Amino acid sequence: FPSLIPSGVMRIRLSQLTKLRRLDVQSNRLTAIENLSSQVDTLEELYLANNGISDEGATCETGLALPFSKLNTLDLSKNRLTTTTPFVHIHSLEELWLSSNDIKTFDDVEPIAILGSRDGACLEGIYLEYNPVSKEFDYRKRIAAMLPSLNQIDADWIGGIASHGLGSSGNLSGQSLEARMKMMQELTIARARAQQEQEQRAKESGSD
Numbered sequence: 001f002p003s004l005i006p007s008g009v010m011r012i013r014l015s016q017l018t019k020l021r022r023l024d025v026q027s028n029r030l031t032a033i034e035n036l037s038s039q040v041d042t043l044e045e046l047y048l049a050n051n052g053i054s055d056e057g058a059t060c061e062t063g064l065a066l067p068f069s070k071l072n073t074l075d076l077s078k079n080r081l082t083t084t085t086p087f088v089h090i091h092s093l094e095e096l097w098l099s100s101n102d103i104k105t106f107d108d109v110e111p112i113a114i115l116g117s118r119d120g121a122c123l124e125g126i127y128l129e130y131n132p133v134s135k136e137f138d139y140r141k142r143i144a145a146m147l148p149s150l151n152q153i154d155a156d157w158i159g160g161i162a163s164h165g166l167g168s169s170g171n172l173s174g175q176s177l178e179a180r181m182k183m184m185q186e187l188t189i190a191r192a193r194a195q196q197e198q199e200q201r202a203k204e205s206g207s208d
Helices: 106-117 139-146 177-207
Strands: 002-004 022-024 045-047 073-075 095-097 125-127
Touching: 106 139
Parallel strands: 002 022, 022 045, 045 073, 073 095, 095 125
Antiparallel strands: none
16 A cells, blocks of 8 residues: 655655555655554555655664565655765665765665675665765765675666666756666556566466
8 A cells, every 4th residue: 555645744744554555755744764563564665755864864773773565666855865874774665765965975875785795685776976975985886886786876777777677768967866776666667567467477377
């Protein structure tokens, strides 16, 4: 069950939505992520861009500190983060969007190396543009070495675009950050829907 929260929200209260799979609370006044205990086993996509979430706000016990088992897309672009430490335990992550925060050094990125270097790592894409670290020498090369499972860093594909079903639309360079984020969100959602449809067809075939 997808959920789009109206703008102006300062706190999240979703205890009754126990089957929630997608939550969009972008462009609000959130300073912390909390009250997601009821969604720990179902939430797959969480969009929190353009809020005021700090490192402390991203580590609340009832928020991202929870052991999410299906969370594959996390968008915290345009917040107040200085480190990737709050996400080191979310091993199901495939896409992590942290553009336009205040992540300054490779040491600040290094905590999530475990998500892209271990056997069976899921992390495929990370977005760190418009952080101070993105101006460092050999930025993309060093991030790629730190996270070998990556297929994409910002708008740059490391692997073949065709393997992701993006075709020519995979080239996002030259577009504004907002346009690129919107396109990547749409592509991620479309990919998730296609996967769900494939799984549903497989279930139907198995029941025949």
